[in-house]
Amino acid sequence: MNALFLEQIYIFFIFIICGVIIGIIFDIFRILRKSFKTPDIITYIEDILFWIITCVLFAYTIFTYNNGEIRLYIFIGALVGILMYILTISRYFIKFCVKIIEIIKKVIKKFVVYPLKIILKILRKLVFKPIFFRIYKH
Secondary structure, eight states, X not given: OOHHHHHHHHHXXXXXXXXXXXXXXXXXXXXXXXXXXXXXXXXXHHHHHHHHHHHHHHHHHHXXXXXXXXXXXXHHHHHHHHHHHHHHTHHHHHHHHHHHHHHHHHHHIIIIIHHHXXXXXXXXXXIIHXXXXXXXXX
């Protein structure tokens, strides 16, 4: 086989992997949106951040593996990678990560937020009640 052809197949597979990585990055932003309620402006910023990250990754991959040459097959490879990822692994990756984030949020609520609320409640009774009592006594 021609060495140039083998090199192009290698680059095609590199861009399939790049497409899978782009799909994972996209899902990370989807996971964040499912796990945390954010205002619209944050969503817009996340969208811009996604496109910046994607463009930098794609440009880096083009310059690193294809010497900056833009060919149709690299876009096809990236599209194939994105589609492969979205049609196979994406839904399971999202479900798994959302569950992990829910567990982490529950643990933080139980072991950090709840004890802090109790400490603040005690502090209010010890510190602020006597101060308010003295103010109203006069």
